[in-house]
Amino acid sequence: MFARFGAAAVGLSLLAAPVHAQAPIKIGFVSTFSGPQAAIGQDMRRSVELALEHLGGKMGGKPVEIVFEDDQFKPDVGKQRTEKLVQQDRVNFVTGYIWSNVLLASFKSVTDEADTILISANAGPSQLAGELCNKNFFSTSWNNDQTPMAMGAYLQAKGVKSLYLMAGNYAAGKDMLAGVKRTFTGQIVGEDLTKWPDQLDFSAEMAKIRAAKPDGIFIFYPGAHGVQFVQQYVQSGLKATTPLYQVFSVDAITLPQQKDLALGTLGAQQWVNDLPVDQNRRYVADFRKKHGVYPSYYGAQSYDSIMLIASAVEALKGDLSNKDAVRAAVKKADFKSVRGAFSFNTNNFPIQNFYIQEAVKDSDGNATVKTIATAVTAAKDPHFAKCPMK
Amino acid sequence: MEYLILQTLNGIQLGLLMFLLAAGLTLTFGIMDLVNLAHGSLYMVGAYFAWTFIAWTDSFVLGALLALPAALALGVAVEMVVMRRLYARDHLDQVLATFGLILFFNELVRVVWGPAGKSVALPSFVAGTIDIMPGVPYPAYRFAIIVVGAVVALLLAWLVTRTRMGMLIRAGASNRRMVGALGVDIGLLFTLVFGLGAVFAALAGLMAAPILSIKIGMGDDILILAFVIIVIGGIGSVKGAFVAAMIVGQIDIFGRAYVPDLLKTFLSAAAASSAAPAISQVLIYVVMAAVLVWRPTGLFGQRS
Numbered sequence: 001m002f003a004r005f006g007a008a009a010v011g012l013s014l015l016a017a018p019v020h021a022q023a024p025i026k027i028g029f030v031s032t033f034s035g036p037q038a039a040i041g042q043d044m045r046r047s048v049e050l051a052l053e054h055l056g057g058k059m060g061g062k063p064v065e066i067v068f069e070d071d072q073f074k075p076d077v078g079k080q081r082t083e084k085l086v087q088q089d090r091v092n093f094v095t096g097y098i099w100s101n102v103l104l105a106s107f108k109s110v111t112d113e114a115d116t117i118l119i120s121a122n123a124g125p126s127q128l129a130g131e132l133c134n135k136n137f138f139s140t141s142w143n144n145d146q147t148p149m150a151m152g153a154y155l156q157a158k159g160v161k162s163l164y165l166m167a168g169n170y171a172a173g174k175d176m177l178a179g180v181k182r183t184f185t186g187q188i189v190g191e192d193l194t195k196w197p198d199q200l201d202f203s204a205e206m207a208k209i210r211a212a213k214p215d216g217i218f219i220f221y222p223g224a225h226g227v228q229f230v231q232q233y234v235q236s237g238l239k240a241t242t243p244l245y246q247v248f249s250v251d252a253i254t255l256p257q258q259k260d261l262a263l264g265t266l267g268a269q270q271w272v273n274d275l276p277v278d279q280n281r282r283y284v285a286d287f288r289k290k291h292g293v294y295p296s297y298y299g300a301q302s303y304d305s306i307m308l309i310a311s312a313v314e315a316l317k318g319d320l321s322n323k324d325a326v327r328a329a330v331k332k333a334d335f336k337s338v339r340g341a342f343s344f345n346t347n348n349f350p351i352q353n354f355y356i357q358e359a360v361k362d363s364d365g366n367a368t369v370k371t372i373a374t375a376v377t378a379a380k381d382p383h384f385a386k387c388p389m390k
Numbered sequence: 391m392e393y394l395i396l397q398t399l400n401g402i403q404l405g406l407l408m409f410l411l412a413a414g415l416t417l418t419f420g421i422m423d424l425v426n427l428a429h430g431s432l433y434m435v436g437a438y439f440a441w442t443f444i445a446w447t448d449s450f451v452l453g454a455l456l457a458l459p460a461a462l463a464l465g466v467a468v469e470m471v472v473m474r475r476l477y478a479r480d481h482l483d484q485v486l487a488t489f490g491l492i493l494f495f496n497e498l499v500r501v502v503w504g505p506a507g508k509s510v511a512l513p514s515f516v517a518g519t520i521d522i523m524p525g526v527p528y529p530a531y532r533f534a535i536i537v538v539g540a541v542v543a544l545l546l547a548w549l550v551t552r553t554r555m556g557m558l559i560r561a562g563a564s565n566r567r568m569v570g571a572l573g574v575d576i577g578l579l580f581t582l583v584f585g586l587g588a589v590f591a592a593l594a595g596l597m598a599a600p601i602l603s604i605k606i607g608m609g610d611d612i613l614i615l616a617f618v619i620i621v622i623g624g625i626g627s628v629k630g631a632f633v634a635a636m637i638v639g640q641i642d643i644f645g646r647a648y649v650p651d652l653l654k655t656f657l658s659a660a661a662a663s664s665a666a667p668a669i670s671q672v673l674i675y676v677v678m679a680a681v682l683v684w685r686p687t688g689l690f691g692q693r694s
Contacts, residue, residue, distance in 0.1 A: 034500075036507025036605045169667045174660075191659065192650060195667040198611055200602045203403070203532065204646040207396040224507060224603055231512070232601070237519040237527035257509055 024065040025313055025320070027306070028085030030078060030096040030106070033070040036224035039253050040098050040298050041070070044121065047299030050287055051306035059310045060318030067091060071102050073197065078102035079109060086114035092320050094118045095305040098222075098298065100125040100144060100172035111136035115323060117330060119309065121302040124349065126175045130383035133347040138330055140304040140337075141297075142270055143349050143381035144175030145182065147247045148220065150354035150375035151268035152184035155245060160215045162187040163245075166205060166229075167220035168196030176220035176247060182382060189214045200228045206236040218245045226254045234261045250359050252296035255367040262359045263367065270350075271300045271339040272357050272371045280338040294368050300338050311335035345380050347387035353377045392526050397647050398640070399522070403532045405639025406539025410594035411612060412619040412631040413546055414587025420626015421559055422580050424473060425484045428491035429591055429616065430609025432468075436461045436592020437599045437608065438499055441508045450513035454596050458589050465588025469581045477580070496606050507605040510596075535597050542593065543632055550628050559583055618674060622681050624691025633689055638674055645670030 029048060031041035045068060052064060067089050071078030078099070085091050086109060094110045095118070097103040103123040110118040111134045119138045120128075128134070129143040155163070165180065165188060167173030173193055181188065189212045192205050209217060217238070221229045226249030233244055243266075250262045252273070273284045273294050283303055287295040295303075312329035313320070320326050333344050343351050356373040411433055418424045439460045444453030472491065476484045516534045519527035550556040561569045562576050570576045595609070602608065619638055623630025649670045653662035681689060 034505030034606070036509075036603050038506035042506075169664065174664070177663075191663055192646075193663045193667060194646075195671065199667075201404070203400040203529075204397060204643045207393060207400060208647060210396070211393040224509070227509060228601065228603060232529070235512070235517065235519065235529035235531060237529075257511075 022063065024063045025059050025093075025309075025318070026089060026091040027064065027066045027309060028069065028082070028089060028091040028094040028096075029066055029302075030069045030071050030082055030085070030094065030102075032073045032098055033068065035073050037073050037098070037222075040223050040296075043253060043296050043299040044096065044098070044302040046287065046291055047283075047295055047303040048306055050283065050290065051303045051310075054282070054286070055306070055310050059313040060316065062313070062318045069096075071097075071099070071106075073099065073102075075099075075101045075105035079105045082106040083109045086110055086116055091116070093309050095121050095309070096302065097121065097123045099123055099170075100175070101170045103128070104171055107134070107137060117326060119305045119330075121305040122298055123172065124175075124381075125171045126178070126381075126383050127171075129347050129349050129381045130386035131388075133384075133387035133389055135327055135348075135389060138308070138344065138348045139350060140308055141301045141350075142352070143383060144172050145179030145383070146379060146381050147268050147270065147354065148176045148179035148218070149183045149382070150356070150379070151218065151245055151247055151266075152180040152182065154266075154268065154356050154373070154375050155216065155218075156184050156186065160184075160186060160245075162189045162215045164188075164190040164209050164212055164214040164217045164242075165219075166192045166194065166202075166217065168199075168225065169193035170196040173220055179382075180218055180247075184218075186215075197225065200225060202229055202232050203236075206232060206238060209238060209242065210236070214242060216243045216245050218247075219249050220247050222248045223253055226250060227257045230254070230258045230262050230265075251298075251369065252294040253298065255359060255369070256293065258359075259367050263361065265359045266372075267357050267359075267369070268354055268375055269297055269357055269369075270352050270354050271297045272355055272369060273300075274370050275339060275355075277336075277338060277340045279336040280340075283338045294366070304335070304337050304339070304342075307335045307337070308333060341378070345384050346389050347381070347384040348389070349381050349384065351378055351380050354379055392523070395522070395526065396528065397643050399528060399536065400532070401640035401643035402636065403536050403539070403639070404642060405636040406536060406543065407594050407598055408612070408615060408619055408638060409543060409632050409635035410539060410590045410597075412616045412623070412635055413543075413628055414590045415613075415616050416620040416623065416626055416628060416631045417559070417583055417587050419620060421562065421583060422477060424476060425481050425488065426473070426587075427485060427488040427613065428468070428495065429587070430611075430613035431492050431495035432461065432465060432588045432591040433595040433598075433609035433612065434499065434604075434607070435464060435495060436588075436595035437510075437604045438503050438508070439464075439592065440596035440599060441503075441510055441604055444510060450510070454593075457592060457596050461592030462585045462589050465585040466581055468588070469584040473584060474577070474580075492610065499606050505606070507603055508599075509603045510599040512600045531600065538593075538597065542590070546590075546628055547632075555579075555582070615674070618678050620688075622678050622688055624685075624688030627688070627690040630688055630690030637677065641673050641677060642670070645673045649673075 031044050033041040069081035097120050100123040110116050117136050122141050124143040165177050167176050246267045250265045311334045315329045345351050354375045355371045356375050357369040358372050360370050362368050415429045418426050440457035443456040447453050516530040520530045522528045619634040623634030650666035
């Protein structure tokens with residue numbers, strides 16, 4: 001009698017175990033999937049799906065379910081979609097986020113209210129790298145200041161005497177201009193923060209640049225704004241006299257529309273499609289085979305965020321019940337990043353290299369970017385000392 | 391000097407673009423007594439029409455020329471199906487109904503053209519610069535906007551002041567029933583006026599498309615400015631809309647050109663560059679308030 005009961009119990013638990021193991025790992029992914037910036041979201045989504053394919057659709061033996069949510073390029077919508085992911089879908093991880101202002105509006109709902117890990121696949125506001133750093137917040141991208149710092153250092157070394165700075169007037173734009181001024185110590189002859197995201201007409205600013213006669217223009221205008229800026233820069237005739245230097249404004253998202261207009265423009269980035277890393281060759285080749293276009297850093301960072309999650313889930317054999325263990329496993333960053341060497345600083349932002357890239361045409365005549373120099377190696381962001389985490 | 395000329399031209403170009411939008415709005419508001427919040431939707435749909443036709447014909451000019459009759463047809467259809475029922479109603483009903491139209495058109499565009507934005511490449515003959523003075527280049531496309539905008543403004547002035555249709559429009563505005571009693575089909579007249587407004591809005595939308603890119607809701611932001619313009623100019627006055635659009639265009643450009651530097655003289659650089667975009671936006675409303683204090687019916691308004 002007891003023996004039979006015991007056997008039945010074992011039978012039940014055997015039945016129960018596979019059911020438990022099949023509960024999927026749920027990942028929420030917030031990005032912009034509508035409006036003029038939807039091309040960025042599409043690139044990220046494609047890269048997430050490619051990462052899942054490369055993982056065979058499983059992490060730690062469990063199936064993976066990804067819930068994509070559209071922030072519509074608006075902080076309030078992003079926050080609301082984020083809350084839905086943690087409260088209704090009860091996801092294990094949240095990732096994505098293109099925009100610093102959307103991320104700043106949303107992160108607390110994940111990291112504090114839901115005690116869930118959020119991995120930014122793009123936005124890197126200075127606040128989150130410094131005083132607002134959080135044990136549940138990780139980044140597979142950068143802190144906003146870093147990319148322009150790399151560009152500024154390069155321009156300083158190159159002997160550029162004066163710059164005119166322009167960016168959108170929001171969290172990331174302010175960080176970017178602060179960043180370039182940390183390393184570029186030449187003269188700043190003008191500085192404009194333009195209304196974000198409404199202002200797409202830069203005619204008044206082009207005339208100001210012409211009058212200020214700088215050695216170069218430095219801009220931060222991601223996505224659709226970068227397309228417009230470069231077009232209007234060329235239309236105004238400034239290209240003939242004043243070179244353009246940029247961060248996040250000439251890339252795989254914008255080049256299909258900027259085409260020849262952007263050729264020769266220099267920028268900085270922590271990842272470029274031609275980095276000689278095995279993982280990167282596979283990612284770029286498979287992405288191009290599937291979609292016929294180059295992936296962007298937005299996609300590469302999203303790919304890395306999924307691979308980072310997978311490494312943690314594998315290390316814990318799919319058991320995410322102990323949150324401290326999950327955080328520790330993520331922090332190890334035991335995965336092969338498409339950018340090569342990757343480790344987390346005390347504030348959970350990556351320590352990584354930055355490269356200088358140039359917009360060129362590939363052998364098939366497609367506009368793309370290629371690495372021309374290494375700007376800085378193993379760079380840490382300038383805010384980590386303000387982060388209380390050690 | 392060169393800088394002043396460039397910025398003035400930028401202001402004229404922006405002003406003309408906004409005049410095209412405001413002209414249709416002031417005609418329908420002032421003459422038909424109709425508050426049409428969905429005017430921005432016609433601007434948006436005009437740009438999407440142009441995108442489609444440009445893709446079909448592979449020519450910017452042909453695409454634009456095809457988009458205008460399409461916008462006219464849409465305007466006429468909207469007038470016959472919706473607006474006609476609203477003339478006799480009060481303004482609140484009109485606001486509600488046309489706000490509904492905004493939602494309808496935004497969703498329609500999402501269904502037909504998809505959620506992603508569209509961009510229109512410039513035709514090659516205006517992609518470069520022209521020298522407005524020796525050694526002072528100006529973007530050729532913006533110069534083309536100024537030329538087209540000026541021609542259309544002149545045409546509209548001629549239409550309203552010198553033609554039989556313009557006379558009927560003005561007569562219809564002051565006494566609709568009397569004009570009807572004289573045997574004029576006032577319903578048809580209003581349909582035409584509304585269609586004309588739609589064409590101007592679409593023209594503004596398609597000319598702005600290469601600069602501002604095409605997106606859902608693109609007309610909603612600019613509609614507020616268009617209302618400011620017709621209030622400054624005086625509701626119903628095409629001349630007023632023109633003058634006000636020019637003023638607003640110059641304020642916007644010169645606000646962006648001078649306010650940041652002005653602020654930097656007494657604020658820290660960081661505070662100045664954060665505050666400047668907001669302050670140059672507010673300037674337009676300050677001017678509107680000042681004009682309304684000075685002339686409560688606007689610069690050229692007739693109504694009390």
